[in-house]
Amino acid sequence: MNLYKIGELALKADVSTRTIDYYTNLGLIQPVQRSSGNYRLYSEDCLVTLKMIERLKKEKYSLREIKEKLASVKDIPDDDVLHKLEAICNNMEKVEQDLKDLEPILKQIHHNKELKKAVQEMATRGVSMAQVILTLLNETMYML
Numbered sequence: 001m002n003l004y005k006i007g008e009l010a011l012k013a014d015v016s017t018r019t020i021d022y023y024t025n026l027g028l029i030q031p032v033q034r035s036s037g038n039y040r041l042y043s044e045d046c047l048v049t050l051k052m053i054e055r056l057k058k059e060k061y062s063l064r065e066i067k068e069k070l071a072s073v074k075d076i077p078d079d080d081v082l083h084k085l086e087a088i089c090n091n092m093e094k095v096e097q098d099l100k101d102l103e104p105i106l107k108q109i110h111h112n113k114e115l116k117k118a119v120q121e122m123a124t125r126g127v128s129m130a131q132v133i134l135t136l137l138n139e140t141m142y143m144l
Contacts, residue, residue: 013050
């Protein structure tokens with residue numbers, strides 16, 4: 001596990017050391033230990049949290065709102081998140097298989113207005129869902 005002194009963390013997170021001090025005093029981040037020279041040492045998790053804080057600030061959230069969001073995220077056990085992600089992947093695989101099974105029928109929809117409408121609605125919802133997934137994945141990768 002990488003541990004960073006305040007200056008190193010500030011450099012990696014592209015914030016000032018004063019900002020880190022301020023966030024530490026507010027309880028937004030916490031050092032994980034002290035060095036033998038009594039320097040505060042911060043973990044990779046603090047770096048991720050700092051990046052999340054900065055992103056939320058750009059979205060115009062107040063520090064109070066950010067603190068609430070961070071607290072709610074920390075209350076979710078990693079195992080629960082992993083299980084939910086696995087369930088989503090399984091559901092996506094099922095939908096993909098169902099669509100493949102329907103492919104021969106869907107190729108003949110030109111004569112059925114109800115099928116055409118259903119396919120158009122599905123396409124619209126599919127594009128929206130893909131955009132949501134990409135946005136969430138991009139935000140997650142940005143924080144890592």
